[in-house]
Amino acid sequence: MTATPNPQTRSASPDAAPSRAGRLAAIAVVGTALVGSGLAACSQTAVPADDEYAGRASRATASSSGDPAYWASDADESGDHSGDGISGPYANGTYSASERYGPVKEDAVHVTLTVADGVITDATVTGDALLPQSARFQSDFVAAIRGVVEGRVIDDAxxxxxxxxxxxxxxxxxxxDAIRRQASEAATPKG
Incomplete structure (x- = not known):
């Protein structure tokens, strides 16, 4: 007759495999040690990036359409763009400009604005994106921008x-800015 092992009995031999609880405890100890050493390394002062991809502090404000998807910085609200060398008056008309961006200028935005008495009355924006993630950002932007800029004074847009x-x-x-420059030059008498 052979003996059947009892699952309730624990072996005290040194060759026995550790229990599940023992393995979990060992993993917890090792994990805690790794996290602790990782946090110690993080105690250094972080320095924010200072390049073209670095963000800037902003606060949420609703657009003129009440859309909370618009974020304005304090500089935007002031309407002071005197440092950009562009000033009105602006000629009425429809103006277009395209700009490229990205690490290798792989993405583009095409903007067409209609200006009447210095106010944007119509806005059309399209985008060309290389990557699907960029295309999603552009698509969301295109869907929202019209409600953000239409009805705004071009200097405050x-x-x-x-x-x-x-x-x-x-x-x-x-x-x-390229469109503001076009509309300003169109309003300047030639001569």
């Missing part, structure tokens, strides 16, 4: 972030 698309928003501002 700079944006910070619309629909979470920070790079697309910054590129829109470059196109807006």
């Amino acid at each position: 700079h944006i910070d972030v619309v629909a979470g698309a920070s790079k697309t928003s910054a590129t829109f501002n470059k196109a807006l």
Whole structure:
């Protein structure tokens, strides 16, 4: 007759495999040690990036349409763009500009604005994106931007972030400045 092992009996031999609880305890100890050493390494002071991809502090404000997807910086609200060398008056008309962006300028935004008496009355934006993630950001931006800028004075139409698309928003501002320059030059008498 052979003896059947009892599952309730624990072996005290040194060759026995550790219990599940023992393995979990060992994993917990090792994990705690790793996390602790990782946190110790993180105690150094972090230095924010200072390049074209670094963000800037902003606060949420609703757009003129009440859309909370628009973020304005304090500089945008001031309407002071005197440092950009562009000033009105602006000639009525429809103006277009395209700007490229990305590490190798692989993405683009095409902006067409209609201006009447210095106010944006119509806005059309399209995008060309290389990667699917960029295409999603551009698509969200295109869907939201019209409600953000239409009805605004062209000098006060700079944006910070619309629909979470920070790079697309910054590129829109470059196109807006090109359009402001076109409309200002069109209003300046030649001679």
